[in-house]
Amino acid sequence: MLTPAVTRESSHPVRLDLAAPASGSRRPLFGLDAEVLAAHMEKIGQSAWRGQQLAHALYRQWVTEIDEISTLPRKVRRALAGEGWTVDRPQIVQVFRSVDGTERYLIKCQNGNREQVPNPPPDSSAETVETVWMPDGDGGEAGDSSDGLEMQPAARASSEGEATKMRNASSAPGLAAVLPVRQRKTWTRATICVSSQVGCAVNCQFCLTARLGLQRNLNAGEIAGQVVAVMARHGVQPGRDRLNLVFMGMGEPFLNYDAFMAAVRLLVHEVGLSPQRMTVSTSGIVPGIERFAQEPPELRPKLAISLNAPNDAIRSAIMPINGKWPIQAVMDAVRPMRLRPHERITFEYVLLGGVTDRPEHAREVARLVRRSGLPAKVNLIAWNPGPGLDYAMPSAESVDVFQEILAVAGVPVYLRQPRGRDIYAACGQLKRTIEE
Ligand code: SF4
Structure with missing residues (x-):
């Protein structure tokens, strides 16, 4: 049996990782929370509330293509896709x-x-x-x-x-x-x-x-x-x-x-x-x-x-x-x-x-x-x-x-x-x- 690896750290919210995908690779947005998505929107020159729109599309509308996110301007969708982000989920x-x-x-x-x-x-x-x-x-x-x-x-x-x-x-x-x-x-x-x-x-x-x-x-x-x-x-x-x-x-x-x-x-x-x-x-x-x-x-x-x-x-x-x-x-x-x-x-x-x-x-x-x-x-x-x-x-x-x-x-x-x-x-x- 493997030794269970659990630390005794006190509980804290986990920062979900927003590292950009490596060049040429695809990385799912699914798994990132609205706060992290908002931070990314700001990083690409958009208002933070665009992150809420993205979260809504991912977790409430269950979109299967970035292009289905009709609340985001086309240029934002293209920017995300261009960076290798996807809306793939399991x-x-x-x-x-x-x-x-x-x-x-x-x-x-x-x-x-x-x-x-x-x-x-x-x-x-x-x-x-x-x-x-x-x-x-x-x-x-x-x-x-x-x-x-x-x-x-x-x-x-x-x-x-x-x-x-x-x-x-x-x-x-x-x-x-x-x-x-x-x-x-x-x-x-x-x-x-x-x-x-x-x-x-x-x-x-x-x-x-x-x-x-x-x-x-x-x-x-x-x-x-x-x-x-x-x-x-x-x-x-x-x-x-x-x-x-x-x-x-x-x-x-x-x-x-x-x-x-x-x-x-x-x-x-x-x-x-x-x-x-x-x-x-x-x-x-x-x-x-x-x-x-x-x-x-x-x-x-x-x-x-x-x-x-x-x-x-x-x-x-x-x-x-x-x-x-x-x-x-x-x-x-x-x-x-x-x-x-x-x-x-x-x-x-x-x-x-x-x-x-x-x-x-x-x-x-x-x-x-x-x-x-x-x-x-x-x-x-x-x-x-x-x-x-x-x-x-x-x-x-x-x-x-x-x-x-x-x-x-x-x-x-x-x-x-x-x-x-x-x-x-x-x-x-x-x-x-x-x-x-
Ligand atoms: S912890 Fe749950 S899944 Fe793991 S061996 Fe025991 S019963 Fe099975």
């Missing part, structure tokens, strides 16, 4: 559609920086990343009890029968059209699961993404661009449509902290999305949590901690990162966080059959959460199988019992509905799987 290049409506995308990022990890892969694999669209609910990340399955003992998230059904689904997963689907709007709310890195260094033993290792960090434009690419595909309008974002795709956001938070600011200030409808999940990177705790509550996503085990012994076995930052250290890092009214910390808990799903584990988790003193809820996730992963799905009965024990102990508990398992789009399954 593009969906493959779509896999689940029987449940979930879509998994391979998204091509044009503006990556491969120097960020040693020995980057020689092929083009580090240029694509995965993003998931889940229409009609996210299974609990909204944090307002509106999207998950709240404690309902009869709820069945997982069973062998379901796995069989999934494998035999007549509507087999496949490559769907990459074209926009705006004309077929059938959802009333949706969630986009966003990646922050290509691959991941954290090495959780139950996760397919971990098998890739860390290939590279994404930059702010590549992270925010995934969201805009999916919004454009589905015609999502900020303010009209109810959209949740979960930063739970490939990678550990707190190991790419600056780019992740810069992307959040772009999405809030420029794209117009609410941070209250965003959730970031961390495996427990303590220095990252400490920085996040200093962010203004009104400008940051909600926090989810991937707990996944009732104690350090089991957690270290399935999440080696626990050896560096054990459960107590993670809890201590979360404690100073200023929360918004009614905000709760989410503890994500993957139920691994026979490993973390026993009644005694549930009782231990209940004690852990209550003793933490944090306003918290627990999101249960029945483990999603993947090729080469040597774990078992929990039985429906063990899921029910686990949920009931937490509820009876007074811990708010939700069961995340599995989404897109048949196309490897569910939690922990993102590994650019292309087999049908």
Whole structure:
């Protein structure tokens, strides 16, 4: 496992880079915020407010050519193009559609920086990343009890029968059209699961993404661009449509902290999305949590901690990162966080059959959460199988019992509905799987 590189610097807004493209090269404007764009406009002899117009075109109108920016005079558009600037943003290049409506995308990022990890892969694999669209609910990340399955003992998230059904689904997963689907709007709310890195260094033993290792960090434009690419595909309008974002795709956001938070600011200030409808999940990177705790509550996503085990012994076995930052250290890092009214910390808990799903584990988790003193809820996730992963799905009965024990102990508990398992789009399954 790579050693996570996180500094203990206090939080600060990240200056997005405005270095002009090298001669003859192309460089995307997408990823630069309105302030930086305004500075560039001034640099080329224009009024600063032209930067706002440019930001509006990039992040609200989603233009695909500089010439589509009708608010800018032609000579300004030509000047930008002449300097090598483009309006390119990450593009969906493959779509896999689940029987449940979930879509998994391979998204091509044009503006990556491969120097960020040693020995980057020689092929083009580090240029694509995965993003998931889940229409009609996210299974609990909204944090307002509106999207998950709240404690309902009869709820069945997982069973062998379901796995069989999934494998035999007549509507087999496949490559769907990459074209926009705006004309077929059938959802009333949706969630986009966003990646922050290509691959991941954290090495959780139950996760397919971990098998890739860390290939590279994404930059702010590549992270925010995934969201805009999916919004454009589905015609999502900020303010009209109810959209949740979960930063739970490939990678550990707190190991790419600056780019992740810069992307959040772009999405809030420029794209117009609410941070209250965003959730970031961390495996427990303590220095990252400490920085996040200093962010203004009104400008940051909600926090989810991937707990996944009732104690350090089991957690270290399935999440080696626990050896560096054990459960107590993670809890201590979360404690100073200023929360918004009614905000709760989410503890994500993957139920691994026979490993973390026993009644005694549930009782231990209940004690852990209550003793933490944090306003918290627990999101249960029945483990999603993947090729080469040597774990078992929990039985429906063990899921029910686990949920009931937490509820009876007074811990708010939700069961995340599995989404897109048949196309490897569910939690922990993102590994650019292309087999049908
Ligand atoms: S579960 Fe998350 S943090 Fe752990 S290896 Fe997978 S992507 Fe990385």
